[in-house]
Amino acid sequence: MKKRSPLTRLVIDKIIKSLSIIAAIAGILILLIIIKDIFFKGINAIGFDFFTNNMRPPGVAGGGVKNAIYGTLMITLVSTLIGVPVGMMAGVYLSEYGRNTRFGKIIRFSLNIMMGIPSIIIGIFFFSIMIIPLGHGSGYVGAFALSVIMIPIITKTTEEMLKLTPDSLRESALALGIPKWKMIISILFRSSKSGLLTGILLAVARVSGETAPLIFTARYSQYWPDDLNRETANLTMTIYNYAGQPFDSMVETAWGAALLVMGAVLLLTIISRFIVSHGN
Amino acid sequence: MGTKVKIMNIDSGNSKSLQEDEIKMEKTDDLDKLKIRLPDKDSSEDLDHQQENKDVKIKVEDLDFYYDDFQALYKNNLEIYSRKVSAIIGPSGCGKSTHLRVYNRIYELYRNQAAKGKVFLDGKNILDKSMDLMDLRRRVGMIFQKPTPFPMSVFDNVAYGLKLHYSLNRSQLEAKVEESLKLSALWDEVKDDLDKSANSLSGGQQQRLCIARAIALEPEVLLMDEPTSAIDPVATAKIEELIEQLKGQYTIVIVTHNMQQAARVSDYTAFFFKGYIVEFGKTDKMFTNPQKKKTEEYITGRFG
Amino acid sequence: MNRRLEKHRIFDNVFKYITIFCALLILVIVLAISIELFLNSLPAIKEFGFSFLWSTDWNPVKEKFGAASSIYGTLVATFIAIIIAVPFSLVIALFLTEIAHPSIATPVGYAIELLAAIPSIIYGMWGVFILAPFMAEHIIPPLQSLFFFLPIFQGKVIGGQGIFTAGVVLAVMILPYLTSIMRDVFNMVSPQLKESAYGVGTTTWEVTRDILIPQGISGIIGGVFLSLGRAIGETMAVTFIIGNSHRFSFEIFREGNTISSTLANEFAEGADNPLFFGVLMELGLILFAITVIMQLLSHFWLKRYGVKT
Numbered sequence: 094m095k096k097r098s099p100l101t102r103l104v105i106d107k108i109i110k111s112l113s114i115i116a117a118i119a120g121i122l123i124l125l126i127i128i129k130d131i132f133f134k135g136i137n138a139i140g141f142d143f144f145t146n147n148m149r150p151p152g153v154a155g156g157g158v159k160n161a162i163y164g165t166l167m168i169t170l171v172s173t174l175i176g177v178p179v180g181m182m183a184g185v186y187l188s189e190y191g192r193n194t195r196f197g198k199i200i201r202f203s204l205n206i207m208m209g210i211p212s213i214i215i216g217i218f219f220f221s222i223m224i225i226p227l228g229h230g231s232g233y234v235g236a237f238a239l240s241v242i243m244i245p246i247i248t249k250t251t252e253e254m255l256k257l258t259p260d261s262l263r264e265s266a267l268a269l270g271i272p273k274w275k276m277i278i279s280i281l282f283r284s285s286k287s288g289l290l291t292g293i294l295l296a297v298a299r300v301s302g303e304t305a306p307l308i309f310t311a312r313y314s315q316y317w318p319d320d321l322n323r324e325t326a327n328l329t330m331t332i333y334n335y336a337g338q339p340f341d342s343m344v345e346t347a348w349g350a351a352l353l354v355m356g357a358v359l360l361l362t363i364i365s366r367f368i369v370s371h372g373n
Numbered sequence: 374m375g376t377k378v379k380i381m382n383i384d385s386g387n388s389k390s391l392q393e394d395e396i397k398m399e400k401t402d403d404l405d406k407l408k409i410r411l412p413d414k415d416s417s418e419d420l421d422h423q424q425e426n427k428d429v430k431i432k433v434e435d436l437d438f439y440y441d442d443f444q445a446l447y448k449n450n451l452e453i454y455s456r457k458v459s460a461i462i463g464p465s466g467c468g469k470s471t472h473l474r475v476y477n478r479i480y481e482l483y484r485n486q487a488a489k490g491k492v493f494l495d496g497k498n499i500l501d502k503s504m505d506l507m508d509l510r511r512r513v514g515m516i517f518q519k520p521t522p523f524p525m526s527v528f529d530n531v532a533y534g535l536k537l538h539y540s541l542n543r544s545q546l547e548a549k550v551e552e553s554l555k556l557s558a559l560w561d562e563v564k565d566d567l568d569k570s571a572n573s574l575s576g577g578q579q580q581r582l583c584i585a586r587a588i589a590l591e592p593e594v595l596l597m598d599e600p601t602s603a604i605d606p607v608a609t610a611k612i613e614e615l616i617e618q619l620k621g622q623y624t625i626v627i628v629t630h631n632m633q634q635a636a637r638v639s640d641y642t643a644f645f646f647k648g649y650i651v652e653f654g655k656t657d658k659m660f661t662n663p664q665k666k667k668t669e670e671y672i673t674g675r676f677g
Numbered sequence: 678m679n680r681r682l683e684k685h686r687i688f689d690n691v692f693k694y695i696t697i698f699c700a701l702l703i704l705v706i707v708l709a710i711s712i713e714l715f716l717n718s719l720p721a722i723k724e725f726g727f728s729f730l731w732s733t734d735w736n737p738v739k740e741k742f743g744a745a746s747s748i749y750g751t752l753v754a755t756f757i758a759i760i761i762a763v764p765f766s767l768v769i770a771l772f773l774t775e776i777a778h779p780s781i782a783t784p785v786g787y788a789i790e791l792l793a794a795i796p797s798i799i800y801g802m803w804g805v806f807i808l809a810p811f812m813a814e815h816i817i818p819p820l821q822s823l824f825f826f827l828p829i830f831q832g833k834v835i836g837g838q839g840i841f842t843a844g845v846v847l848a849v850m851i852l853p854y855l856t857s858i859m860r861d862v863f864n865m866v867s868p869q870l871k872e873s874a875y876g877v878g879t880t881t882w883e884v885t886r887d888i889l890i891p892q893g894i895s896g897i898i899g900g901v902f903l904s905l906g907r908a909i910g911e912t913m914a915v916t917f918i919i920g921n922s923h924r925f926s927f928e929i930f931r932e933g934n935t936i937s938s939t940l941a942n943e944f945a946e947g948a949d950n951p952l953f954f955g956v957l958m959e960l961g962l963i964l965f966a967i968t969v970i971m972q973l974l975s976h977f978w979l980k981r982y983g984v985k986t
Contacts, residue, residue: 094539094549094591099507102537106880113772116765120856121788123849130807131799179699186696196700203704209972210710211910213940214965217958218710221717225948241706248703272685274692302796305912305937309944332798336805336917347802355799362794366787479872484778510878521873524891533887534877586877 128359131352138349148315148326151340158350164232164318164326168311169301171236171321176243176300177293183244184251185277207245215241216306224310232318232325235311239300246299250292254285287368294365302358304329328354428455430594430624431476436490438471438480438648445471447648449490453594453641458616458625460635460656463645464676469628470598472645476626477513477596478506494594511538514587518599520579522571527554527563530571530582534590553589557581558615577608584615588623595619597627601634613638632672636660644668714962721955729959735923737946742956744963746925750840750933751964754915755908757844757929762852763901769852770859775881786860793853801917804846805838809918812845813837817930832928838920840933846914851904858900861984862893899978906971910964912937936964 146157183200191197219238224230258281266276282289307327313334314324328350335347431453438446446468453459461469471480478499480486491498499509511534523530531550535541541549550567554560559581563574571582580600587595597616601609616625616638629635635642636656643653644667652659652668663669670676721729725742732743769789773782817834824830866889874884890897920932921942934942940961947953 094535094541094545097538097540099505099538102507102880102883106882109768109771109882109885110776113768113776116768117772117777117785117789120765120769120792120852121785124788124792127795127799127803130803134806179702182696182699183703186700190693190696191700196697200700200703203707205972205976206707206969207703209906209910209968210707211912211937211964211968213910213912213937214710214714214961214968217940217944217961218713220944221713221958222709244703244706272689274689275685277692298794302798304796304798305941308941329796329798332802333913336802351799351802354796358796359791359794362791477876479876482872482875507878507880510876515873515876517869517873519867519869521867521870523870523874523888525887537883538878583873590877 128355131348131355135348135350135352138345139352143346143349147317148331150315151338151343154342156342156346158328158331158346158353160315160317160326161328161331161350162353164311164314165301165328167318167321168232168236168239168307168325168327169297171233172239172243172300173293173297175236176240176296177247179240180244180247180296181251181289183248184255187248187252188255189273189277189281204245204248207241208249211305212238212242212303213305213308216309219306220309230310230312230314230324232311232321232323232327235307235325235327236321238306238310239303242300242303242306243296246296247292250295251289254288254292255281257288258284291365291369294361294368298358298361298365301361302329302354304333308333429453430455430495431626432493433472433475434491434493436472436475436488436492438468438475439487439489441485445648446488449650451643451650451653453624453626455624456620456622457640458620458627458638459641459643460639461626461628461643461645462630462632462635462671463651464671465630466647467645468648469630469645471648473596473598473626473628475500476594477510477515478504479510479515481506507538511590512592513594513596514590514592515596516580516583516587516598516600519603520576520583522574522579522582525571526568527571527574527582528567531585531589534586538590549589553585554582556588556619557585558611558618559585575608576604577611580604580608580612581615584612584619588619592623594624594626597625599628599630602630609634632660644671646671710965714958714965718955718959718962720952721959724952724955729956730963733925737943737950737953740950740952742953744936744960746923747934747936747939747960748963749925749927750843750919751909751935751937753929753933754840754844754847754919754935755905757841758847758851758908759901759905761845761848762855762904765848766852766855766859769856770863771881771885773856773860774863775885786856789856790853792849797850797911797913798917800846800850800914804842804914805917808846809837809842811837812842817841821930829927829929832926832931834930835920835932838918839931840919840929843915843919843935844929846918847908847911850911850914851908854907855900855904858896858903858979858984859893862896862900862982863889865896865983866892893982895978896982896984899975899980899982899984902971902975902978906968906975909935909971910937910968912941916941936960940964 142155143157144162145159146155147160148158149156183204187197187200187204191200215238219234219241223234223237227234262280262284263276266280267273271280307330311327311330312324313330314326316326318325318327332347332350332354335343335350338344338347429452431451433449433451433453436446436449437444438449449472451472461473463469474480475488475492476494476499478488480488488500490500492500494509494513497504523533525533528550531553532546535546535549551560551564554563559578562578563569563582571579574582584595601612604612613634616627619625620640627635627639639656641654642656642659644651644659644663644665646667652663652665654664659668660672663672721742725732729742729744730748731745732741733745734741734743735746736742773786777785813834813836817837821830821834863885870888870892871884874888879887915935916938919934919938921934921938922932923934923939926933940957943953944957947957
């Protein structure tokens, strides 16, 4: 049989390998470029005033985003207070009570659907059923929308983490006479502590960067958020509104807020990854 | 008294499935007994070798092997004779597969594995950087424990390597595929539907397909890493029969944990223990009159 | 003693029902969203019927609406994103699994995954203020002159905003998901199968093309559907970049809109006009339906291969 020269094959292989390396470098480069660009655009806005002053009317100097920071924190807090318990309990159901039941299958299927719902649809939903009747914006409704985004993430993580714990742990606890609910809370949760915490941190990171659900719910405000039942200032909507304004100072504020949001989200993400590798 | 040494289960030769076992090593004077010793040139057994006028196909010289910092093979010296079946036996974790996997440098896929020493194939050191790796793997084929059909049809499986290494027209390709399938005793069972997926064959058939795939490339050496441990006894018998037929044309090196199989199919046997080659010689001599105590203990089932 | 046991038994039941309730909430929310979208779309469905899907009208004043420009923008931007991101993620996954040393692969893989953590409004800001001008100056003109014969590549470019740039940003956004899944797919191929292929004397690319990809095709398809779903539903990044023009045109370098960008931009006005509101809700319903289907398809294919989502 006539042998083929391996030259072509080796050359093609080398080319693809080089492309792979280039692509990987490009991927990292894009990440670094985005971070760098946001940083340099936003750093000008960041100063003491940025954090300590509330918003000023357009064109007036010295405005900060203190109210927006507070608003985002409040909204995120409320959504976490709703989303985490609901998500965890749902996850507990799927792992401890509904592993093979028909109801469990239906819930898992719904969960799957829920994970794919775009956040703007969730925003529109809450707008339709709550904001329209209310007649005005509401930070609480915004928090509800965000909690709906959190729930599937936390449910899934909780279910997976609980499923990972060995049955022997459950059995030995129950054999000691510990009631099931206590076994779940004190023992199972504690043994999957880091995984659960990671899921929560990731969900919080995710919703703190969300804008679409808030456009029609919490909307936007330049005042101090003392009443979450009305339009509530928040960072992401500030970015959304200020970015298109004709005033340079406002655009600069938008960049500052963008840097703040990006930094916080990336930090939370990296921390949660840290917990996974060094956890428990 | 002994020393605790960390020894990893290295039989699978695969870094992804390594385990660490702590075994107590024997006293140090036993280690001397484990040193390699090829038969002396003027001992009586050698008359048989000389009469048979065998060629050395593969010569292993002072081979060491490492997984990261852990040494798995110690100064292996071995000769594999041409057109004979050589079996490598030994207890779990003794380095059998690790040793075999040096012959086609498949260990190089894993960054943390390294071989030191020399391995000569027809006089050329295959561990040398200048060796054409793809051609080496064509000449030295490998069959694995679990049959590994490619996700293609039966025909394409056998043709795959052929198309890579040779330029053949369609009829040459078909002829070669048929020849290989006949040689591996699979032709009659698949000839009516060569286009069906290789995954639809039974385990034993898949293994014979893998053999056909390797044979098609006109190799010189066939490496078999526990080729029958994952298939049923009937299929095993077929493959052992196949080995018997193939050895006239190819040099075969087979790793097996089944001593009876080694006794059945091989001409020469090497006994490995904890990374050392304890003994190597003609199979019937080894099994009836082993030179080393350790060998005897293994063969009589005292451990392993 | 009995009182305590009784108390525990009650607690156990209460606890169980709490978990059932929370699980049920998931189903209820999904149903509620579907129903609410559907009910609110009825006025628009009654008015326009099926022709809504291909009508290019968009005139809130005259109350003539059509989804065609939104659907076109959504499809094209997503398509651009996929054809850029899939080959990229393939070779990056190849790098991570077959080429790079483990000590390099881990940090690189992690860096790529971080791309998924960046909020979409950040991508929007970056896209419209930094990428779009760059595109307008360095990328689009050469593309336009190179492919002068393609009508869809023509048209006046305004600052780089448009369907194409939106597609590019979407590609960056879905890249981490695709890469992560492809990487899992490649890693799940049995080492012995890989070794068999190399053992026959193949190159890395040949193993990838002939063994890894065919073996992992279900997983790859699942990953593509997952990314499709994400790209289609992506709102904030696209809204900033796409220019929000309802003037229908095939040209991809021009401004356009997607379903999600239309919802973001125009929902505020829609609240007063019931027909407009219904139209927007219908668009929302279409978006919801498409993303749900993508999600289910993705789950089906990924499960077939065995990848954990």
